[in-house]
Amino acid sequence: MAFWAYLLRCADGSYYAGHTDDLDKRIGEQVAGVCGGYTATRLPVELVGSQACATRIEALTFERRIKGWSRAKKEALIKGNWEEVSRLARNRSDKKD
Structure with missing residues (x-):
């Protein structure tokens, strides 16, 4: 059975x-x-991304990770711009120090 994380x-x-x-x-x-x-209070909605996962835990983990991301990082993910996703992740971790 496949599981999915979606945005x-x-x-x-x-x-x-x-x-x-x-x-x-x-x-x-x-x-x-x-x-x-x-x-339900923000219709219409549009699927902008999905990721197949092997297990429900993997899908839930990916969902929770995405929920913690900035808007810019979510938009980079939607565009498939992994360089930008990585750059934004580095910038965020730099700010925690």
């Missing part, structure tokens, strides 16, 4: 990260607004 762009420009074991079904629910919560 949605909401109508207000915010991002929502989640995970699921049925990506098509879950995105359909998010788009229809039947999930309630954060995305």
Whole structure:
């Protein structure tokens, strides 16, 4: 069984990260607004990225990691710009010192 971490762009420009074991079904629910919560009040939503994962724990871990990222880092991920994702990660870790 495959699991997925996914990223949605909401109508207000915010991002929502989640995970699921049925990506098509879950995105359909998010788009229809039947999930309630954060995305239901920010419709329409659009899938902007997803990552297949081997286990639910891996998908949940990736979801939580993305939720902690800055907007700029999420946008670099959406564009597939891994150099920028890495640069932003380094900049953030530099600020913690």
